[in-house]
Amino acid sequence: MANLTLQNDVLLVEFPNEGSKLSFEENLYELVSYIHKKLNNYHLKIEVIVNEKTEIKKAFTIHDKLDYLKKINPVLENLIKTFDLEVKP
Template identity: 45%
Template structure:
């Protein structure tokens, strides 16, 4: 299911539908029986997602050969976005993953 979810997101990206792609990739959905549970950070995201939900459900039903699939959207206001948007955010995120990055940056006197 997750593979087809990501393929659909890539298809949206190729068609220039970046908002819906970002909403799909904001986190991994969870499967509960035949219901896909997807968390979004706010009501505005939920409204945007609802606009493309019908096409997504049709795609997944066809690819997974299961016509009982449905998507439930859960709004979680406390959800943290894992995306880094500025160079400083990216550097901080990568530095959390690998603290040796700061040593490399200082050794070669690099900017981020």
């Protein structure tokens, strides 16, 4: 997901990784052309940056691992409740 900020005539688009940035930049020319025409503002520029904040989180216990999996896939919580599953260390 990109963060957008507008500073004067520069729209700053911030992506979490280089892959997202490259994907966005593939269609940047068409987007800028469309925005210029639609807003009738030919001074607007788009600047694309990458802000990779790397956080290394390690799950050591079985409960930490389960919490991590629940965060990735929230449906897991419903599965555990539906089948009355419990985690044993």
